[in-house]
């Protein structure tokens with residue numbers, strides 16, 4: 001299989017690359033930090049995979065479009081849109097610059113890369129597009145408004161794309177992890193409920209991809225808590241969210 005992974009230099013992206021690193025797979029790994037990406041690429045090659053490494057910033061849209069065009073020259077079996085950033089805010093108004101950076105990286109970059117790839121998938125009449133969203137897209141907290149908004153936009157994009165590509169036999173999957181141990185969460189100073197190791201997180205993600213789950217939130221207990229919270233009357237939900245936020249110390 002030819003598998004493209006964005007954000008492959010650390011965390012989930014790195015672990016996904018290593019999971020798929022085997023002789024039958026050809027991997028395309030994308031991220032900005034060249035040394036980290038090289039280290040991941042070498043490990044994948046040692047495990048038998050063919051690897052193409054692309055050092056690039058996904059928020060450079062023109063670059064993403066040209067990379068997408070080149071990648072579409074050959075068969076694409078699976079593309080995992082994983083690159084992402086989070087910016088926490090302890091309170092007050094979210095600076096516009098943070099909103100812009102989060103939307104560029106977590107959301108707009110996705111279509112810049114996919115625009116030239118989608119016609120290729122349609123012509124192939126096969127392929128899988130996997131979005132790494134977040135449980136934070138389902139319930140927006142006052143401290144992560146911009147992150148949640150960028151991931152909720154991603155969910156809406158993925159939903160529409162799924163309907164669009166379904167008739168061509170292309171699977172579009174949205175994975176919504178809770179807290180996973182990675183560089184992203186290591187900087188968090190608050191308690192992270194149901195925190196999973198990177199390995200446990202990647203096992204859940206790769207199992208979901210293998211069984212072509214089109215919408216996969218996990219861990220289940222955390223997802224159910226969010227679903228229940230969303231069913232509550234708004235006034236009660238306001239109280240719970242404010243209490244949780246107070247406990248975070250913000």
Ligand SMILES: NC(=O)c1ccc[n+]([C@@H]2O[C@H](COP(=O)([O-])OP(=O)(O)OC[C@H]3O[C@@H](n4cnc5c(N)ncnc54)[C@H](OP(=O)(O)O)[C@@H]3O)[C@@H](O)[C@H]2O)c1
Nearest residue numbers: 007009010011012032033057058083084134179180182184
């Ligand atoms: N960890 C969690 O609890 C959690 C929960 C839900 C969802 N997620 C999502 O999972 C995905 C992976 O995050 P992670 O937890 O594995 O964090 P991570 O270790 O910080 O990994 C983020 C990856 O994205 C890449 N990236 C970030 N900005 C980029 C840019 N502008 N251009 C290219 N690559 C970029 C980083 O590579 P470079 O810095 O080398 O560019 C890195 O490889 C993200 O989309 C995140 O939102 C994480």
